[in-house]
Amino acid sequence: MTNANEKMNFLVSNAKANVNLAAVCFQLIKSAPVDERPKLLEDFFVGYKSTPTTGELKLPITISDEEEHKYMIRYGKLVDTHMEELQKQNLSEKDFYAQLWTFICESPVLPNDKARIIALFDCAIDKRLPYFKLDRDRVLSMENEEYQDICKQIGDDTFAKLEFILNGDFDQKTEQASLVVQMMDKMPDYTQRCVFLTRIIAHYKHELLRMHLKMSVDALADD
Structure with a gap:
């Protein structure tokens, strides 16, 4: 050093x-x-x-x-x-x-x-740092129509169960994570697992946006 x-x-x-x-x-x-x-x-x-x-x-x-x-x-x-x-x-x-x-x-x-x-x-203070080089040649890309088709294959009931788990109250984070991993393990291929993960990412992005909006409203109220 x-x-x-x-x-x-x-x-x-x-x-x-x-x-x-x-x-x-x-x-x-x-x-x-x-x-x-x-x-x-x-x-x-x-x-x-x-x-x-x-x-x-x-x-x-x-x-x-x-x-x-x-x-x-x-x-x-x-x-x-x-x-x-x-x-x-x-x-x-x-x-x-x-x-x-x-x-x-x-x-x-x-x-x-x-x-x-x-x-x-x-x-x-930027959340996009630290930086990492990504292997973008191997990323999965698809048109919206294909994405929607795979969502239908996964099924509304599966996504509803996912939301139930993500919104649930658990004593430990690993309990919640293990239930999600169990759902992913049942999926037949990589493509379905990727689409499934997009719903998890979207869920937490929505939660972050909701928190930021609440903080902004609270700050305006304090002023």
Whole structure:
């Protein structure tokens, strides 16, 4: 482990996960040797999201709350768009982080260090990171008519049972998961299992949307 890695681990383990942590880590990555920067960037994103922190390390306030809001409005969408374009290229993990860092550190659309720190922070809080290269050559694709036909093969009763399980109350998550796996094991082929999984994904996307709407309504009510 390099000195930069050790510093990164110390920071994410002891400072609050916010824009000022991103500011310190931005300078740390920037000052590291060029060949280490992509891995440090990846480690920062992983650590920011998953590392428990004591919150005891007080970092300097590089960007105020007001500045964070202003810069996020101005540059957040630009950063999101560029990151999406990189992800569509299905690069290797190393190349993705190398190109993302080059954008954050050198792009003329980010005119100063505060804009670049906000770009790093915007990526750190994005649910689409950390990034992984996917084997898209082997993904299952089908037209809507074929999808609906397979849904009919699976049957409304099966999907109703699935919803009953997903909405059920269980003592342990594994109990719920095991019931879903039992249903999948009974399906005759890979295609049906994939279509079945789309219903599970749709269920939880709907739940997340419902939660976000409720939070928005509650926030408006508080105002």
